[in-house]
Amino acid sequence: MFEKFTVSAREVVRGAVARTERTGSGTVGEAELLLTLLDREGTVAAGALAALGVPARRVALEEALAQARRRGGLSSADTEALAGLGIDVGEIVARVEAEHGVGALAEPRKQGRFGRRPFSREAKGVLERSLRIALGRGEKHIGDEHLLLALTTGTGVATVVLAEHGVTRAEVERVLAERSRAA
Incomplete structure (x- = not known):
C-alpha cells in the first residue's frame, strides 16, 4: 500500500514516526499523524487546514490531544459521557498519577521490529481508510489530503x-472541492 502514497503522504508517515521517537510515545498514533500534518506547508492537506483556520487553533488542538493521551486515550466527549454516569475521569487520572507519576495512563513506550515504534491500531486504520477514500474518489495515489480525510x-x-475544532469530513471535502475548482 505504501507504494501508492505520494511523496507528501510518505513524508507525513515518516514525520509521525520521527515525532514518536522524539517524544518517546509508545506507538505511532493518530495524534502523531495529525500533528505532523499540521507541521507541513504547501501541501493539499496543509492548504485545507489553513482554510479551516486550524493553524490559529494549533495550541488548543495540541492541548486537547495531550489531555486525551494523559487520560489514557479518552476524548473530552468520552469524559463527559462518563461524568454523566457519575465517573470523574479527572479524579481517577489524578489518583493514578499521584500513585504512579504524571502520564501513567499514557501508552507505555514500546519498540517494534528493528527498534522502531509500532503503529497503533487507530493509526493503521487511518492508513487503511486513506486508501479506501482515495479509491472511492477515483484517485490512483494516496496524498496527504487522503490522510486528513481519514483522520476525520x-x-x-x-x-x-x-x-471539536470544526474540522469534519464534510468541511474538509468542501474546502478541497473549492480549492480544486479554483485551481
Whole structure:
C-alpha cells in the first residue's frame, strides 16, 4: 500500500514516526499523524487546514490531544459521557498519577521490529481508510489530503478533537472541492 502514497503522504508517515521517537510515545498514533500534518506547508492537506483556520487553533488542538493521551486515550466527549454516569475521569487520572507519576495512563513506550515504534491500531486504520477514500474518489495515489480525510472519519481521539475544532469530513471535502475548482 505504501507504494501508492505520494511523496507528501510518505513524508507525513515518516514525520509521525520521527515525532514518536522524539517524544518517546509508545506507538505511532493518530495524534502523531495529525500533528505532523499540521507541521507541513504547501501541501493539499496543509492548504485545507489553513482554510479551516486550524493553524490559529494549533495550541488548543495540541492541548486537547495531550489531555486525551494523559487520560489514557479518552476524548473530552468520552469524559463527559462518563461524568454523566457519575465517573470523574479527572479524579481517577489524578489518583493514578499521584500513585504512579504524571502520564501513567499514557501508552507505555514500546519498540517494534528493528527498534522502531509500532503503529497503533487507530493509526493503521487511518492508513487503511486513506486508501479506501482515495479509491472511492477515483484517485490512483494516496496524498496527504487522503490522510486528513481519514483522520476525520474514524472514531479515535484525533477525529473527536478535529471535530471539536470544526474540522469534519464534510468541511474538509468542501474546502478541497473549492480549492480544486479554483485551481
